[in-house]
Amino acid sequence: MSSKLFAGFEDVVEENVCLAPLTWYRMGGPARYLVRPQNTEQLQQIARRCLDSGTRMLVLGRGANLLVADEGVNAAVFKLDAPFWREHSHDGARLTAMAGADMQAVGRYCVRHGLAGLECMAGIPGTIGGCIRGNAGGRFGDIGNTVSRVTVMSADGEIFVRDKDDLVFSYRKSNIAATFILSAEFELEEDDPDELVRKFKEIWMFKKNSQPLNTKNAGCIFKNPEGASAGALIDQAGLKGTRIGEAEVSTKHANFIIAHPGCRAADVMALIEAIKEKVQKVHGVDLEQEVIVWR
Ligand SMILES: Cc1cc2nc3c(=O)[nH]c(=O)nc-3n(C[C@H](O)[C@H](O)[C@H](O)COP(=O)(O)OP(=O)(O)OC[C@H]3O[C@@H](n4cnc5c(N)ncnc54)[C@H](O)[C@@H]3O)c2cc1C
Missing domain, CATH: 3.90.78.10 (UDP-N-acetylenolpyruvoylglucosamine reductase, C-terminal domain)
Structure with a gap:
């Protein structure tokens, strides 16, 4: 790497990486740096270097709500896709998921384990972090309805826990402003797995029939104006x-x-x-x- 900026992190930082294959649209130019931290400590250390050097920081999920300019971005783009960031597990009806976990994988995990609340996310591509940032959802419900706690990190590497009473989710919006969402907890309800699997498939079919899911797109381009579609x-x-x-x-x-x-x-x-x-x-x-x- 030509730059000394990320000395010691050569294994997880690449320079001038085309972002197109990392987005749902499969288009757009390169990122100045693509950073794939293996864990929280690495993320903190690299973020601090970016902050100190005035390097812009962006976080990429599955790129399912994103359009990257053809010229690319002069920024360090963080992709939380190492195994650490994709973990998810449950204890009773409480689910914990890391920010890079795939929304569909988490949704399927929940219904199979008889945990109700996230089946509304069937067919919505993305990561847990991306979905929480924009309160993804639709006519069957939004992700924010079941989120009870979110752990975030600011650009200077400070980690905060935000509890339910401090979180506001509205239509395609959350009040989370921190640069990085690290993980989240969800309060779900125990229910019959067979019934939940059936519901998950039904919602997925509804989406498949009403949206061009098998094309290159980035979901809805515009928000619905108040009272209109x-x-x-x-x-x-x-x-x-x-x-x-x-x-x-x-x-x-x-x-x-x-x-x-x-x-x-x-x-x-x-x-x-x-x-x-x-x-x-x-x-x-x-x-x-x-x-x-x-x-
Ligand atoms: C076929 C299709 C259907 C879709 N249907 C729906 C739908 O029904 N409802 C709906 O709401 N959306 C829908 N979308 C849009 C998309 O699925 C959601 O917006 C999803 O939440 C995007 O998640 P992502 O991880 O891909 O985020 P990205 O597109 O990668 O990023 C979106 C934003 O989130 C930020 N972000 C991502 N991860 C983090 C993180 N860990 N920390 C901080 N910020 C982060 C990014 O910086 C960016 O600002 C659809 C998209 C497609 C392609």
Whole structure:
């Protein structure tokens, strides 16, 4: 590595790594640094070096709600995917999951063990950290409903525990501002595993039938405005199937932009702007972006 910034951490820090394969959209440019800490101590030490050197820090989950600019990001991108960060276990009805645990793996673990509360997350790709950050969920419930405690770390490496009475989850939003979510605890309810597995599959099927799950996308592009559906507004504005470059407004669900082969982040960004403009013109509504853009 050319930089001395991460001396001693060469095993877990790479330079100029393309982020495209690490995102659901499979596009976007390189990160200045990709950091894969093996444990909390390493994360703390590397974060402190970033802070001291003024290096911007970003955290990447599964990249399921993310659009990375074609030019990439001049930042240290932390990916919590070492085995330590993917652990999850339960004690009675209390589940503990590390931030890098896969949401679907955790969901399946819960239903198989007869733990109710997270089956609403069936079919929502991501990590526990990413899902908590944006209170992922939908018509069957949100992750925040069952979160009882979150352990976070600020950019200077200080670790805090945030309990339920200090956490606020609202529509696609949490009040967690710390740079890193490290782990979370969930208060679940014991229930019949067979019934929960059935429910999990049913919700997954619902999502599969209503969303273009087998395409390259980043979930809903816009948040639903109060009392309205962003997808319906986009559809009524006649935008289904609209294409810029290789980015297209899904014909299955108008709030999804799908990326065809060769699509660039710039195509998606241009289509996002075109949708915002048309919806404002037709409905007088300013759509708020749900997808996060890294530039
Ligand atoms: C096919 C498809 C369907 C989807 N359906 C839904 C749905 O029904 N409901 C819904 O809510 N979402 C949905 N999404 C969006 C996505 O699944 C969620 O937003 C999910 O929570 C993203 O998690 P992630 O780990 O991939 O986060 P990323 O996309 O990697 O990151 C999202 C944000 O979280 C931050 N972040 C990630 N991990 C951490 C961490 N450990 N600490 C601090 N910050 C962190 C990132 O910095 C970024 O700001 C869908 C996406 C796809 C592709």
